[in-house]
Amino acid sequence: MSITVLAAGMLTTVQDGGRSGHAALGVGRAGAMDPVALRLANALVGNDILVGNVNNASALEITLRGPHLRFDNDTLIAITGADIPAHCDGKPVLPWRPAVLRAGSELTLGAMPRGTRSYLAVAGGIDVMPMLGSRSTDINSKLGGRVLAAGDVLAIATTRKITSENHRVIAGNWSLDPRPWFDPDPQTPIRVIAGTHFPHLDNASQRALFATAFRIDADSNRVGYRLRGATLALREPLELVSAGVVPGTVQLPPGGDPILLMAEAPTCGGYPRIAQVITVDLPRLAQRPPGGMVRFAETSLDEAQTRYLERERALARIARIVAERLHG
Amino acid sequence: MSSAQIEPLGDCALLIRFGERINSALNARALAVTAALQQAKLPGVRDVAPAYASVCVQYDPAIWADPAKALLPFARIAARISELVDNAAFVPTPAMRTSIEIPVCYGGEFGLDLDDLARHARLSVDEVVARHCAPDYRVAMLGFAPGFPYLLGLDPALHAPRRATPRARAPAGSVAIGGAQTGIYPSELPGGWLLIGRTPLTLFDPARETPALLAPGQRLRFRAMSADEISAGELAALTR
Numbered sequence: 089m090s091i092t093v094l095a096a097g098m099l100t101t102v103q104d105g106g107r108s109g110h111a112a113l114g115v116g117r118a119g120a121m122d123p124v125a126l127r128l129a130n131a132l133v134g135n136d137i138l139v140g141n142v143n144n145a146s147a148l149e150i151t152l153r154g155p156h157l158r159f160d161n162d163t164l165i166a167i168t169g170a171d172i173p174a175h176c177d178g179k180p181v182l183p184w185r186p187a188v189l190r191a192g193s194e195l196t197l198g199a200m201p202r203g204t205r206s207y208l209a210v211a212g213g214i215d216v217m218p219m220l221g222s223r224s225t226d227i228n229s230k231l232g233g234r235v236l237a238a239g240d241v242l243a244i245a246t247t248r249k250i251t252s253e254n255h256r257v258i259a260g261n262w263s264l265d266p267r268p269w270f271d272p273d274p275q276t277p278i279r280v281i282a283g284t285h286f287p288h289l290d291n292a293s294q295r296a297l298f299a300t301a302f303r304i305d306a307d308s309n310r311v312g313y314r315l316r317g318a319t320l321a322l323r324e325p326l327e328l329v330s331a332g333v334v335p336g337t338v339q340l341p342p343g344g345d346p347i348l349l350m351a352e353a354p355t356c357g358g359y360p361r362i363a364q365v366i367t368v369d370l371p372r373l374a375q376r377p378p379g380g381m382v383r384f385a386e387t388s389l390d391e392a393q394t395r396y397l398e399r400e401r402a403l404a405r406i407a408r409i410v411a412e413r414l415h416g
Numbered sequence: 417m418s419s420a421q422i423e424p425l426g427d428c429a430l431l432i433r434f435g436e437r438i439n440s441a442l443n444a445r446a447l448a449v450t451a452a453l454q455q456a457k458l459p460g461v462r463d464v465a466p467a468y469a470s471v472c473v474q475y476d477p478a479i480w481a482d483p484a485k486a487l488l489p490f491a492r493i494a495a496r497i498s499e500l501v502d503n504a505a506f507v508p509t510p511a512m513r514t515s516i517e518i519p520v521c522y523g524g525e526f527g528l529d530l531d532d533l534a535r536h537a538r539l540s541v542d543e544v545v546a547r548h549c550a551p552d553y554r555v556a557m558l559g560f561a562p563g564f565p566y567l568l569g570l571d572p573a574l575h576a577p578r579r580a581t582p583r584a585r586a587p588a589g590s591v592a593i594g595g596a597q598t599g600i601y602p603s604e605l606p607g608g609w610l611l612i613g614r615t616p617l618t619l620f621d622p623a624r625e626t627p628a629l630l631a632p633g634q635r636l637r638f639r640a641m642s643a644d645e646i647s648a649g650e651l652a653a654l655t656r
Contacts, residue, residue, distance in 0.1 A: 108462045108463055108474075109462070109463055110463070110562075110627075111463040111464070111465035111472065111474065112450065112463075112464065112465040112466060112558065112631070112632060113558050113562060113563060113620075113627060113628040113631070114558035114559045114560065114561060114562045114563055114564050114620075114628070115562045115627075117463075219622050219623075220622055220627065229561060229562050230603070231562065231622055281424065281426060281427070284423060284431075327436060328436055329436055329437065329438050329467070329468040329469055330467050330468055330557070330559060330560075330566065331431060331433070331467045331468070331469075331470045331472065332425060332429070332431055332465055332467055332470065332471070332472020333425070333472075334425055334426060334428070334429045334472070334474060336426050337425065337426070354559060354560055354561070355465055355472070355558075355559045356465070356467050356472070356557065356559035356560065361425070364424075364425060364426035365426070366426065366427055367426065367427050367428050389424050389427060389488075389490060390488055392426065392427040393427045393477055393488045393489055393490060394488070396427050396428070396477050396478070397477065397478060397481050397489075400478045
């Protein structure tokens with residue numbers, strides 16, 4: 089079972105739920121920028137999705153403009169995340185639902201009219217060599233594979249879970265409602281919890297963080313977004329030593345332009361931690377392109393945790409319903 | 417001993433903070449708590465990583481959800497962790513106590529900033545090298561990039577400000593000083609620290625059974641390599 093990459097698209101990588109257990113060695117998580125879209129794509133093809141988005145099967149993370157792929161065997165796929173035109177041998181392939189692609193068929197994925205990252209999962213998962221317990225591509229730290237290029241052949245792990253008999257079930261006329269899981273509206277505020285050093289911002293900067301919009305600089309990537317807008321300042325310089333950071337941490341370097349760390353966040357940083365994006369809003373950020381806008385809204389840790397638990401219950405419910413459909 | 421602060425780092429991680437200084441006592445507490453947490457294998461804990469004076473714990477709140485819904489996950493895991501923090505003591509393993517020797521080619525093409533450091537420190541180049549090789553260092557933490565060690569024990573006479581403009585690329589194996597810190601670049605990385613030498617050792621290789629040469633808590637010493645003892649293999653490693 090394999091997929092041949094005929095054209096790679098703008099930036100296509102293999103991603104899963106990321107690396108765990110090696111942060112003490114300075115190894116960051118990496119993994120999907122929009123982990124929820126990845127999990128739903130995996131659910132739609134019958135791959136296990138576990139709580140806490142670890143141990144996900146690996147899928148393709150597609151950025152802004154999609155690849156052109158040939159499926160060398162009958163393959164069950166699902167596309168989630170950003171809207172992306174998808175055609176198989178001239179016929180549209182609908183997202184947010186399973187679809188069977190026949191051996192030899194070619195899938196062409198176009199430019200995303202809305203959003204920044206789409207996920208293409210295959211039943212069984214993409215079978216690249218795991219490195220430090222994950223198949224994810226950490227572009228910046230050069231762990232896992234590399235950015236895909238034309239001519240690459242990706243093996244697919246075989247699965248016995250989905251067989252040709254239940255293609256009938258799969259062909260049913262249904263799809264997931266993407267609305268709770270894909271929000272391309274650039275106006276939706278990104279909720280943050282005040283960080284450890286938020287009180288050290290001067291009054292004007294504390295107001296500006298929530299009252300003004302920031303632009304995601306062109307020099308932004310999977311490691312993080314550089315934000316341009318109001319220049320933020322501390323009341324007085326802070327003497328800090330390097331401490332842990334995670335995806336969603338907003339740091340303030342001396343220049344005054346915040347840096348918002350994303351999937352390939354390093355494991356530690358020495359800049360003031362002024363805010364932390366709540367986990368349920370990270371997929372929204374992952375769908376904003378360079379040049380896009382971000383407006384922050386303050387929320388509480390309790391609210392963040394409550395939303396997280398709600399989201400996990402909703403995802404578990406969807407996974408159960410989809411599994412029932414797939415397995416008839 | 418001052419008490420540790422456990423504070424949220426968002427809704428899926430927390431920091432256990434002991435202070436905001438680079439010193440051996442605070443770092444020993446961070447290493448002790450890291451070891452205690454690794455041993456405790458708390459459910460839903462995805463990663464535990466020590467820094468100079470803190471420990472970062474990443475966890476899945478869903479595993480710490482309270483069936484009775486009286487407490488939210490952070491309060492529950494923080495309470496459990498604070499029990500561990502109070503009783504943790506740093507006991508280095510025998511392997512950590514045995515210093516690893518890091519051979520270094522100081523200066524010249526391998527340490528472009530060594531002369532600048534000597535001028536800044538008002539010391540001769542030989543004195544800088546001697547002082548850098550003298551201490552028994554301890555790895556406080558790894559970070560910045562996979563396998564990058566931040567070391568405790570640098571002679572205060574060698575503290576030096578970072579370069580005004582960071583280099584776009586510091587070669588793999590570069591031994592460097594930034595402020596009060598010294599460390600080793602495991603791979604080619606951008607960096608603003610002063611480059612004083614280079615080691616032929618491979619600090620991080622994900623394909624190795626133990627990917628990182630140095631773990632937090634590990635003792636190490638630097639040894640100056642003389643030009644005539646460099647083997648062909650080492651020269652290849654130095655110029656990789």
